[in-house]
Amino acid sequence: MKYVDEFRDPSAAARYVRQIARITSRNWTIMEVCGGQTHAILKSGIDQLIPQRINLLHGPGCPVCVTPVELIDKAVAVAAMENAIFCSFGDMLRVPGSEKDLMSVRAEGGDIRTVYAPTDALKIALDNPDREVVFFGIGFETTAPANATLVYTAREQGLKNISILMAQVLIPPAMEAILNAPDNEVNGFLAAGHVCSVVGFEDYERLVAKHKIPIVVTGFEPLDILQGIYMTIAQLEEGRAEVENQYRRAVQRNGNTAAIKIMHEVFTIIDRKWRGLGIIPKSGLALDEKYIEFDAEKKFGVADITAEESTECISGLILQGKKKPHDCAAFGTRCTPEHPLGATMVSSEGACAAYYRYRKAIPGDDPKEKQ
Amino acid sequence: MSENKYTGLNCPIPITEYPRILLAHGGGGRLMHQLIDKIFATAFANPHLETAHDGAVFDTESKKTAFTTDSYVVDPLFFPGGDIGKLAVDGTVNDLAMCGARPLYLSAGFIIEEGFAMDDLWKIALSMRDAADEAEVSIVTGDTKVVDKGRGHGVFINTAGVGVINHDRNISPSSVQPGDIIIVNGDIGRHGMAIMAKRENLSFETTIESDCAPLAATVKNMLDANIEIHCLRDLTRGGLAASLVEIASTSGFKIEIEEKNIPACDEVRGACEILGFDPIYVANEGRMVIFVPEKEADRTMSILRESSSWPDATVIGRVIDNRTGIVTMKSLIGAERIIDMLSGEQLPRIC
Numbered sequence: 001m002k003y004v005d006e007f008r009d010p011s012a013a014a015r016y017v018r019q020i021a022r023i024t025s026r027n028w029t030i031m032e033v034c035g036g037q038t039h040a041i042l043k044s045g046i047d048q049l050i051p052q053r054i055n056l057l058h059g060p061g062c063p064v065c066v067t068p069v070e071l072i073d074k075a076v077a078v079a080a081m082e083n084a085i086f087c088s089f090g091d092m093l094r095v096p097g098s099e100k101d102l103m104s105v106r107a108e109g110g111d112i113r114t115v116y117a118p119t120d121a122l123k124i125a126l127d128n129p130d131r132e133v134v135f136f137g138i139g140f141e142t143t144a145p146a147n148a149t150l151v152y153t154a155r156e157q158g159l160k161n162i163s164i165l166m167a168q169v170l171i172p173p174a175m176e177a178i179l180n181a182p183d184n185e186v187n188g189f190l191a192a193g194h195v196c197s198v199v200g201f202e203d204y205e206r207l208v209a210k211h212k213i214p215i216v217v218t219g220f221e222p223l224d225i226l227q228g229i230y231m232t233i234a235q236l237e238e239g240r241a242e243v244e245n246q247y248r249r250a251v252q253r254n255g256n257t258a259a260i261k262i263m264h265e266v267f268t269i270i271d272r273k274w275r276g277l278g279i280i281p282k283s284g285l286a287l288d289e290k291y292i293e294f295d296a297e298k299k300f301g302v303a304d305i306t307a308e309e310s311t312e313c314i315s316g317l318i319l320q321g322k323k324k325p326h327d328c329a330a331f332g333t334r335c336t337p338e339h340p341l342g343a344t345m346v347s348s349e350g351a352c353a354a355y356y357r358y359r360k361a362i363p364g365d366d367p368k369e370k371q
Numbered sequence: 372m373s374e375n376k377y378t379g380l381n382c383p384i385p386i387t388e389y390p391r392i393l394l395a396h397g398g399g400g401r402l403m404h405q406l407i408d409k410i411f412a413t414a415f416a417n418p419h420l421e422t423a424h425d426g427a428v429f430d431t432e433s434k435k436t437a438f439t440t441d442s443y444v445v446d447p448l449f450f451p452g453g454d455i456g457k458l459a460v461d462g463t464v465n466d467l468a469m470c471g472a473r474p475l476y477l478s479a480g481f482i483i484e485e486g487f488a489m490d491d492l493w494k495i496a497l498s499m500r501d502a503a504d505e506a507e508v509s510i511v512t513g514d515t516k517v518v519d520k521g522r523g524h525g526v527f528i529n530t531a532g533v534g535v536i537n538h539d540r541n542i543s544p545s546s547v548q549p550g551d552i553i554i555v556n557g558d559i560g561r562h563g564m565a566i567m568a569k570r571e572n573l574s575f576e577t578t579i580e581s582d583c584a585p586l587a588a589t590v591k592n593m594l595d596a597n598i599e600i601h602c603l604r605d606l607t608r609g610g611l612a613a614s615l616v617e618i619a620s621t622s623g624f625k626i627e628i629e630e631k632n633i634p635a636c637d638e639v640r641g642a643c644e645i646l647g648f649d650p651i652y653v654a655n656e657g658r659m660v661i662f663v664p665e666k667e668a669d670r671t672m673s674i675l676r677e678s679s680s681w682p683d684a685t686v687i688g689r690v691i692d693n694r695t696g697i698v699t700m701k702s703l704i705g706a707e708r709i710i711d712m713l714s715g716e717q718l719p720r721i722c
Binding site: 001004008009010013014036042043044045046048049063064089090091114116138139142143222336337338348349356357358359 | 571573631637640641644647649702703704705706707708709711713714716717718719720721
């Protein structure tokens with residue numbers, strides 16, 4: 001298939017693996033930021049092919065995983081309301097809150113609908129004028145423009161029965177939080193290509209200048225990731241620290257200006273709590289004052305709900321790259337995709353789910369040996 | 372399925388009379404008898420139904436009898452490449468064929484929601500008749516219930532089936548042997564993506580049609596040629612992955628497949644790429660995996676490709692002499708990973 005097969009070509013992949021091995025002279029730790037990249041790495045087996053001296057850490061780039069438990073509790077409270085239709089991407093339904101997940105609310109009679117795009121919620125609101133439609137606005141810069149468009153359109157059309165539960169987060173502040181941690185081990189980043197396709201990579205130039213660390217904007221196909229690793233290792237071995245763009249076929253330095261414009265129109269930057277990472281300054285998006293009538297937290301009085309994370313789940317450490325899924329005592333035993341303790345085991349972009357699905361039990365292949 | 376197929380065959384219960392199913396159609400009185408006579412007995416007409424008895428009585432004269440049942444709740448009821456009626460016949464026929472049986476008789480139970488369009492019920496009955504004719508089976512007994520509006524989803528269908536086995540082969544996962552070659556009869560993932568596109572109103576450049584098809588004739592061709600079939604399994608909801616995981620786990624042997632050999636059309640692959648799906652987990656309704664000894668591989672392939680009209684039949688992997696009972700796949704770039712069942716449905720990626 002065009003535009004896919006050429007990025008999975010086995011002989012080109014083998015050439016990259018050889019080149020990476022040739023230039024790697026010491027141990028390096030690289031974090032791929034995006035959960036989509038984590039899954040691509042494990043699915044295609046890139047971690048098994050590259051030199052053992054390169055340690056790939058899995059970053060916080062899974063929108064479901066970083067949503068704190070108290071936001072799930074807020075969603076549960078809103079979704080259980082008599083007149084509500086709660087619209088969410090499917091992954092969020094199985095993330096455990098303090099007491100229950102959204103799937104249980106649905107089983108108890110809550111009207112919870114899986115949608116594929118924010119505009120689906122708009123249509124549901126138009127079709128159900130007597131009901132309160134609430135959209136769970138999760139995700140990074142990738143989903144922000146579409147979620148902003150939902151709110152913008154609702155205001156344009158004068159819709160009064162739709163609101164958004166905002167859980168929107170931003171990637172560069174989370175990368176900075178990881179770099180600022182006293183025990184940071186990350187030598188270089190593969191930045192999330194899809195995020196950069198929306199907002200560009202100017203923000204990373206500041207990060208690189210401050211922290212002297214290579215950042216390579218990287219795509220999601222096996223060859224993208226191998227090339228991203230090669231470019232990062234080359235910088236490290238040559239003592240360079242720059243922003244480089246591997247994903248040129250999708251990403252421009254300035255990003256997508258129309259998408260950025262609508263984000264700025266509808267949202268404002270706030271401090272936001274991340275699961276496992278705590279409050280990160282200027283790392284989230286909230287509705288701008290002009291659109292505040294669409295804020296579900298305010299509309300339904302759930303803003304004050306707070307909750308603590310489960311103590312057994314180490315997803316916080318996993319999201320910071322400090323632990324790998326196999327390091328968790330509950331992995332694959334008390335915590336499985338059927339009975340998840342934390343979000344990283346639920347989401348199709350979560351690191352624990354990726355390890356569980358692709359690496360559970362190949363005899364003789366213990367991922368710990370590579371660490 | 373194109374609606375044109377039904378042109379010229381008007382619903383025998385005129386729309387002016389009963390355009391929609393009433394609760395009374397399940398009430399055991401005249402309306403129910405009229406519904407059964409005019410819709411089901413007319414569409415499925417055969418000597419067993421004409422006896423209007425409580426059940427069908429028949430003689431199978433076989434060494435062994437295979438018996439199976441399945442319920443069909445597909446949404447939407449009509450989708451590109453088929454409908455719930457065709458599915459209800461093909462699904463049960465295929466389950467019998469996977470036991471190495473020749474399907475003969477089906478039952479059909481309908482749970483219909485009050486208000487369901489009579490014309491749609493007629494289309495479904497005709498589609499079941501066509502599917503039964505194609506698979507050379509008869510629908511010989513049945514049942515009709517009507518539930519209150521809001522308590523069903525248009526129509527649910529249960530079919531059970533009886534088939535005969537007149538050979539001595541034990542076609543089952545326990546017969547799988549190291550060295551067996553694994554063949555799939557065509558490209559995977561069409562049914563799941565066709566249903567999903569229709570249900571979620573996703574539009575792609577081309578319409579993906581369901582692969583819904585009967586497999587009994589193909590199995591018969593292989594048995595007639597005396598192919599030493601070790602195991603057959605139709606690929607249904609959990610896709611190719613779930614079927615292979617089940618067989619590996621039951622047989623106790625490791626199964627290895629190669630990603631580059633898995634047949635999937637560009638439409639399915641493209642839709643999967645957009646949604647973040649893996650075609651090996653997408654549902655099928657006319658696909659099966661066939662386990663045969665390596666010496667039988669060429670003959671099996673030629674039967675599939677030449678006399679059974681499966682031009683895309685492909686060897687996808689083999690059974691390994693390793694008692695781990697797992698499935699692994701060699702990725703396109705040459706690394707090995709484990710294939711497991713999913714916990715539930717695949718969910719589209721968020722970003």
